[in-house]
Amino acid sequence: MTAPPEPASPFPDHFSHSSPEYRRFRPAYPEAWIAQLASLAPRRRRAWDVGCGNGQAAQALALFFQQVVAMDPSFSQLAAMGSPLPNLQRICAPAETGALVDDQFDLVTIAQALHWFDLDRFWPEVARVARQDAVVVAWTYDLLTVDDGGPVDQLLRHFYGEVVGEYWPPQRRYVESGYADLPFPFEELPVTPPPMEDRWAPEQVLGYVGTWSAVRRYRVDRGEDPLSALATQLARRWPSGLRRVRWPLRARVGRVEG
Numbered sequence: 001m002t003a004p005p006e007p008a009s010p011f012p013d014h015f016s017h018s019s020p021e022y023r024r025f026r027p028a029y030p031e032a033w034i035a036q037l038a039s040l041a042p043r044r045r046r047a048w049d050v051g052c053g054n055g056q057a058a059q060a061l062a063l064f065f066q067q068v069v070a071m072d073p074s075f076s077q078l079a080a081m082g083s084p085l086p087n088l089q090r091i092c093a094p095a096e097t098g099a100l101v102d103d104q105f106d107l108v109t110i111a112q113a114l115h116w117f118d119l120d121r122f123w124p125e126v127a128r129v130a131r132q133d134a135v136v137v138a139w140t141y142d143l144l145t146v147d148d149g150g151p152v153d154q155l156l157r158h159f160y161g162e163v164v165g166e167y168w169p170p171q172r173r174y175v176e177s178g179y180a181d182l183p184f185p186f187e188e189l190p191v192t193p194p195p196m197e198d199r200w201a202p203e204q205v206l207g208y209v210g211t212w213s214a215v216r217r218y219r220v221d222r223g224e225d226p227l228s229a230l231a232t233q234l235a236r237r238w239p240s241g242l243r244r245v246r247w248p249l250r251a252r253v254g255r256v257e258g
Helices: 016-025 031-040 056-061 075-079 119-129 151-163 172-176 202-209 213-222 227-237
Strands: 046-050 067-072 088-092 105-111 130-141 196-200 243-247 249-255
Touching: 016 202, 031 056, 031 105, 031 130, 031 249, 046 056, 056 067, 056 105, 067 075, 075 088, 105 119, 119 130, 130 172, 151 202, 151 227, 196 202, 202 227
Parallel strands: 046 067, 046 105, 067 088, 105 130
Antiparallel strands: 130 249, 196 243
């Protein structure tokens, strides 16, 4: 794992403190989605996964590309990736750092991270390191659903908006809009992501909610854990067993012009 010099200003680090939990409880991206992205790339030589966290997307991409560069400013997130595949290179650096050489990537992916970047600096960096006709994909997912608007979903929406709502960073609004209101300076392609879903027990949902940045900020500010009350309320609505859990996956896909 390589580490360029520290950036001049700190990055908004909401997740380094909980890297193991993030690795354990964050959902995996659909295999069909990763395969779809690989099929759009003009070549399958090199892919750059930016803001990779602990590698959910990067490790999946490494099954399709000759080499994948996984970049994140959090060393603990990269370390939580464990033993990566031999064709996966980890770099600890911000997305805008300028640590990469020109004209080398066929695919650039940003999974659940674009809202943290300085886009005035990041998009020129993408244009510099991407090859002609490379594909750029930024995707995100919003609040999970469990029972199609039933009691569990109502509880989670209340927790999301009313209990920890004031503790969400302002960038969260871009996730809620599916990145529709962020600059995306590429020729856009009409691509529909497949469903993102899993089968989870209530304990997994609580673990996932515990990775939210708003939950951490609530704990720091109030000195108590909001998950305690949520766990009690969730047990009344969902005592045990597996249920289908879904996240609305939305993406912006573009091609770099030559």
